[in-house]
Amino acid sequence: MATMTLYPDDERLAGGERTAFNLYIISSVALFVLMMLLGLTMRMSQATWLNVAPDLFYRILSMHGAGMVGTAALVTTAVMWFFLRKYVTLHLWAFVSNYVLFMIGAVCIIVAIFIDGYGGLWTFLYPLPVHAMGLWTPNAAALFMAGYLFIGVGSLLFYLDAAAGIIRKFGNLGRALGLQWLFGGSIDPNHPKTVVASTMVIIANTLGILAGAVVLVMSLVNIFFPEMALNALVAKNLIYWFGHMYINATIYMGVIAVYELLPRYSQKPYPISRPFLWSWAASCLFVIVVFPHHLLMDYAEPRWLLVMGQIVSWGAGFPVFLVTVYGALTNIYRSGMRWTMPSRLMILSVFGWAAGIVPAILDGTIRNNLVMHNTQWVPGHFHFYLLLGVLPMALALMFHVIGARANRPPNTGADRVGFPVYFIGGLIFVLAFLDAGHLSVARRMATHLPEWQFTDKVGSIGAMLVVLGMLYFAIRITSGLLKAPAGGSPRDSTANAAG
Amino acid sequence: MIQDAIWYIALTGMGLVAVGFIYVISQAGKSADAAATSKSAHTSNVLRRWLFGALLVIFVTGSYATLHRFPIPSQDASLDAKQVVDVVGQQWSWAINPATVQAGTPVEFRISSRDVNHGFAIYAPDGRIAIEAQAMPGFTNKLLYTFAAPGTYKVMCLEYCGLGHAPMTSQIQVVAARGD
Numbered sequence: 118m119a120t121m122t123l124y125p126d127d128e129r130l131a132g133g134e135r136t137a138f139n140l141y142i143i144s145s146v147a148l149f150v151l152m153m154l155l156g157l158t159m160r161m162s163q164a165t166w167l168n169v170a171p172d173l174f175y176r177i178l179s180m181h182g183a184g185m186v187g188t189a190a191l192v193t194t195a196v197m198w199f200f201l202r203k204y205v206t207l208h209l210w211a212f213v214s215n216y217v218l219f220m221i222g223a224v225c226i227i228v229a230i231f232i233d234g235y236g237g238l239w240t241f242l243y244p245l246p247v248h249a250m251g252l253w254t255p256n257a258a259a260l261f262m263a264g265y266l267f268i269g270v271g272s273l274l275f276y277l278d279a280a281a282g283i284i285r286k287f288g289n290l291g292r293a294l295g296l297q298w299l300f301g302g303s304i305d306p307n308h309p310k311t312v313v314a315s316t317m318v319i320i321a322n323t324l325g326i327l328a329g330a331v332v333l334v335m336s337l338v339n340i341f342f343p344e345m346a347l348n349a350l351v352a353k354n355l356i357y358w359f360g361h362m363y364i365n366a367t368i369y370m371g372v373i374a375v376y377e378l379l380p381r382y383s384q385k386p387y388p389i390s391r392p393f394l395w396s397w398a399a400s401c402l403f404v405i406v407v408f409p410h411h412l413l414m415d416y417a418e419p420r421w422l423l424v425m426g427q428i429v430s431w432g433a434g435f436p437v438f439l440v441t442v443y444g445a446l447t448n449i450y451r452s453g454m455r456w457t458m459p460s461r462l463m464i465l466s467v468f469g470w471a472a473g474i475v476p477a478i479l480d481g482t483i484r485n486n487l488v489m490h491n492t493q494w495v496p497g498h499f500h501f502y503l504l505l506g507v508l509p510m511a512l513a514l515m516f517h518v519i520g521a522r523a524n525r526p527p528n529t530g531a532d533r534v535g536f537p538v539y540f541i542g543g544l545i546f547v548l549a550f551l552d553a554g555h556l557s558v559a560r561r562m563a564t565h566l567p568e569w570q571f572t573d574k575v576g577s578i579g580a581m582l583v584v585l586g587m588l589y590f591a592i593r594i595t596s597g598l599l600k601a602p603a604g605g606s607p608r609d610s611t612a613n614a615a616g
Numbered sequence: 617m618i619q620d621a622i623w624y625i626a627l628t629g630m631g632l633v634a635v636g637f638i639y640v641i642s643q644a645g646k647s648a649d650a651a652a653t654s655k656s657a658h659t660s661n662v663l664r665r666w667l668f669g670a671l672l673v674i675f676v677t678g679s680y681a682t683l684h685r686f687p688i689p690s691q692d693a694s695l696d697a698k699q700v701v702d703v704v705g706q707q708w709s710w711a712i713n714p715a716t717v718q719a720g721t722p723v724e725f726r727i728s729s730r731d732v733n734h735g736f737a738i739y740a741p742d743g744r745i746a747i748e749a750q751a752m753p754g755f756t757n758k759l760l761y762t763f764a765a766p767g768t769y770k771v772m773c774l775e776y777c778g779l780g781h782a783p784m785t786s787q788i789q790v791v792a793a794r795g796d
């Protein structure tokens with residue numbers, strides 16, 4: 118079966134594609150290391166092991182939030198591109214434009230934060246950006262928002278090109294999602310999971326980015342014409358509609374790597390099924406309407422929206438547990454799989470997603486929000502599935518690709534040390550956040566009460582390990598990508614041939 | 617205390633997920649012949665149905681248990697509370713009026729903001745959050761809460777509001793109910 122080839126021909130990176138992919142990946146791993154160092158700085162400052170002035174702390178927090186969310190989107194866009202290009206025609210200019218616009222946006226954001234002093238966080242919650250009490254100017258806020266607009270336009274370009282390619286091949290987005298097979302009919306066994314996931318992301322994230330564009334433009338108008346005030350509740354709804362979808366899209370783009378690569382490493386088919394199509398159709402709807410769970414403590418929000426926020430948050434667990442996690446576990450069960458870096462990272466990523474969703478669902482419950490909202494429970498659950506879910510998905514593809522040269526998945530002694538350092542550090546780090554949330558430690562605070570500092574210290578230790586692990590991964594991947602690709606005729610290889 | 621309950625539920629849930637993974641990982645290195653593979657495919661389908669059933673039961677009972685008495689008071693109707701406290705947040709202080717209330721009878725908090733979004737969180741004397749609500753400019757959120765025990769309750773801001781966010785604290789004195 119063709120999918121069982123570890124490095125199939127149609128995935129080979131040549132010429133401009135290889136340069137573009139390397140640009141994405143090397144920039145991403147470098148940004149991840151830098152943003153993690155900022156994260157570590159904040160955690161150690163909360164632990165009083167470092168002394169960071171509050172003004173600088175909130176600027177670092179703004180940078181870390183925007184930078185991590187953006188980089189996660191950048192790297193998972195590369196994952197989606199890498200696999201989707203096998204099935205539909207994607208134009209390299211769209212992929213490259215996204216990169217260029219992202220970098221322009223990133224420069225705006227960095228200048229806004231570190232030169233102009235913007236410290237209104239990645240959520241730019243109206244009216245804080247224009248109400249800084251002298252800490253930054255409205256122009257700094259405007260520059261920050263302009264940065265977002267560049268990044269958003271880049272994503273839209275990439276999605277439009279992908280949507281066009283998908284429609285050319287499958288007729289319309291509904292057929293690409295496989296909606297025609299939900300209630301019957303025989304599913305085309307060759308319908309690619311990658312296309313299903315990509316289509317879902319295109320639909321949901323385009324809506325999210327458009328909502329973001331609306332609220333960004335409204336906020337920009339308000340910056341230059343302050344008499345045009347916004348409704349704070351409407352603005353908050355739009356911001357979280359955008360923010361929630363944008364960051365969640367990274368999981369749905371990242372998981373494509375697992376769908377594509379896992380069966381090659383387990384050497385067991387991982388067929389498409391009706392539950393799979395249901396789960397993606399449902400997730401598409403859920404991710405679009407779940408955002409009110411960010412407004413559970415805004416009592417002015419219409420009650421039906423709050424109820425929807427809770428019910429959908431809970432419902433979101435079904436597709437994840439029953440299809441993606443269950444499917445991945447069944448796939449490796451008694452498969453005779455050998456553990457190498459890509460397979461380890463893939464299983465870690467599915468675990469991080471599955472386990473992280475548990476505290477997420479608890480947090481999406483109105484009753485629990487009454488005592489947990491905006492505590493460190495929140496960074497606890499989302500770092501769980503970003504740090505131990507999304508990043509490992511992307512890292513799995515990177516390690517896979519750097520193995521192409523030797524035609525063998527990477528698995529050196531150093532890899533075998535780097536992996537547990539990252540994983541165990543990550544677990545300590547996220548559990549310290551969750552415990553802090555349980556102890557009512559507030560999130561987003563530069564200074565912590567003395568009784569809060571124990572979890573800060575434990576979290577800092579975990580974070581140091583994560584940074585070490587990620588630094589190693591970054592160097593390993595960068596040097597792996599920069600080596601010349603495998604030359605000559607591609608040899609077929611299977612995971613069983615791997616050492 | 618509800619935070620402890622949530623924490624133990626979370627640990628249990630994450631623990632169960634971990635056990636499932638550890639089991640499958642421990643089996644992943646073994647190979648199976650065609651017969652064994654089709655047998656375990658069958659078992660896994662049966663198990664998946666059970667898992668679906670279990671999740672459905674948790675979903676339905678959990679949603680009912682947490683929503684049938686809606687945790688947030690009606691914002692339109694009068695709450696008929698004997699004690700009413702007005703709360704206004706502004707960068708970076710709280711105006712709480714009156715700042716002394718009685719234990720044992722419901723207190724209605726009317727929470728708003730003069731500038732940006734703030735978070736009104738009441739910390740009990742044991743250092744844990746008793747209750748919270750957002751303070752949003754242009755809106756008044758009504759919160760109903762009955763203090764069980766007298767003491768000094770700390771108010772903290774739980775929505776980032778700029779440089780003075782962390783020090784934006786205040787206090788509420790809760791006194792024993794007058795026997796009337």
Ligand code: HEM
Binds near residue numbers: 178
């Ligand atoms: C070594 C790894 C990391 C460390 C040490 C770290 C540290 C932190 C800290 C200390 C906070 C603030 C917590 C608080 O509110 O008190 C934070 C927030 C955040 N982190 Fe991380 N983090 C790491 C990795 C990541 C990754 C991989 C992502 C995403 C891909 C991420 C995304 C975020 C986001 C979105 C926020 C919220 C920012 C906000 O509250 O506005 N972090 N992180």
Ligand SMILES: [Cu+2]
Binds near residue numbers: 734782
């Ligand atoms: Cu605040």
